[in-house]
Amino acid sequence: MINVLFAALPERWEQYRETLQAAFTELDLSVDLRTEFAPQDVDYIVYAPNSPVQDFTPYTRCKAVLNLWAGVENVVGNKTLTQPLARMVDPGMTQGMVEYVAGHVMRHHLGMDLHIAGQDGQWRDHVPPLAQDRRVTVLGLGELGLACAKTLSGLGFPVTGWSRRQKTADGITCLAGDDGLRQALTVADILVLLLPKTPATENLLDANRISWMPKGAFVVNPGRGQLIDDDALLDSLNSEHIAHATLDVFRVEPLPVDHPFWAHPQVTVTPHIASETRARTASQVIADNIHRGETGAPLLHLVDRSAGY
């Protein structure tokens, strides 16, 4: 019997209990899944960083911690966590993010607001350009960024992507490094941020780098709030260098009611809903990783502790 501790908020337990059991059964894994165990009896921890478990020291026989979230910034620096840490790569979450990004990019590309807000009898006959004439840049070419870049490229946008290590992807101009970032921002008529929060990515989009972007560009940030210098973004919106920012993530969440983003006419706030881990598909990913752990296969989606993601 494999003892799996589910360490997340109680509402997640309601969501995951049955789907996890079903996924374990499908892989013939004999699992005792519970929200409480004596720590020394636990083999794996299914984990959300906002769970009460913050000290991993007593989990002496635990073979791996399997994160339910894609972002690991709140657990990666935990010194008591010496076991392998896997992050969540969930096809359901990827699909959700692709839909969010495609939708918000298309909103800005087509200038939908003009017609949605302007039901006032005025004939605004602005014809949007074709996708081929709108350049999109995606910062971060990981699970989510690459899937979004591919979809946007499929819609006809010329897509440039930027990542830490050089990538190649059909139909996408892939860049890396400092020079690559400058080049990527220079062609960002629409910029999508899908980087993790790490010491190297904090405030990546600052005043200087915003100034490299074309005038009238759009920003879509479902990555992390800390990627952007808020004041620099507000200045660029006020000067209309940036036409509009759609922001899903913030330094403080929920975004405080008095934060200037709420009232700014060129900002759209979405409440960290771009995508989330979907219980059914995520349960299969977790079961697969436990199966791998039990059969000696390498675990998937392991976090690189030194890189922080």
Ligand code: NAP
């Ligand atoms: P991922 O697969 O780890 O990909 C991260 C990408 O960022 C990789 O391409 C990586 O480069 C690049 N990167 C990391 N540090 C960099 C640096 N210093 N310079 C340049 N590129 C860098 O992560 P993911 O699954 O795509 O998720 C991305 C982020 O989305 C998560 O960390 C999370 O913050 C956010 N997210 C948000 C929501 C939401 O609902 N708003 C939902 C899920 C996730 P390499 O390819 O070279 O490693």
